[in-house]
Amino acid sequence: MPMSYACRFPLPRAGLRCSTRADLRILLLQIRDDRRVRAEEYASFCDYSGLEASQIDVLNAFDQPDFPPDVADGYDALFVGGASEASVLEPERYPFIRSCIELTRRWAMGGLPVFACCFGFQLAVLALGGRIIRDDRDFEMGTIPIRLTRHAGGDPLFCDVPDGFLAVSVHRERATRVPAGCLPLAYSDRCLHAFRVGEGPFWAFQFHPEVSRARLVERLTIYKAQYTQDDAHLERVLNAAAETPESNRLVHRFVERVLLGH
Secondary structure (H helix, E strand, C coil): CCCCHHHCCCCCCCCCCCCCHHHCCEEEEECCCCHHHHHHHHHHHHHHHCCCHHHEEEEECCCCCCCCCCCCCCCCEEEECCCCCCCCCCCCCCCHHHHHHHHHHHHHHCCCCEEEECHHHHHHHHHCCCCCEECCCCCCEEEEEEEECCCHHHCCCCCCCCCCEEEEEECCEECCCCCCCEEEEEECCCCEEEEEECCCCEEEECCECCCCHHHHHHHHHHCHHHHCCCHHHHHHHHHHCCCCHHHHHHHHHHHHHHHCCC
16 A cells, blocks of 8 residues: 555664665564464464565574573564463463563664564563553454554554554453553553554554454464353354454554665
């Protein structure tokens, strides 16, 4: 989609080594144990970013739970994915939580480009001194309408997104307030859904910009025991799911507008 003049913003270029699409190198911090979902999430980021698979390396926290905060140094950006087998509120059970938070904090404090989704959103909240709470019942699941804040109109990623756009959201843990020094960009009736760290190139999304309706069906079918009561409940959720084109464009906008400055 062509970008309007109103959506052209000067952005910090800290940490960027190149200005051409073919030269971009991204690190995806993945927090997935299921092999099928690992592959599906990786394919989703490749598809919606418009980058080749060879341009996105993966660090999976389940495989490498102890890594230094500088593990992503030298990359042009950091993608952070979701998690269905781990909780940010259980660092004793999942020791890689500490490493993930330190890496996220390093990139936030360094003014470096980050696109963090779902679990990545929760890591960012904690890394920046915010609070995450857990819902064991009545949590968001499916495709839901997302509302925009007054800050969204001046944001490089959200400036031409319509208010009330649909997005995939499946999570038990959430934040209700933006961390100090961050700008709230989107929300639902239940929680905060997107924020930016100051005016830097760091965005966090509680919803899943990298997940389409088709991949929601695939993923919820895999994790149905964790999120749904029974097969009938799963069928109701999937039947109510809708396409999410506006949400899915956000990854590409991050690459084009933030990393390449177009």
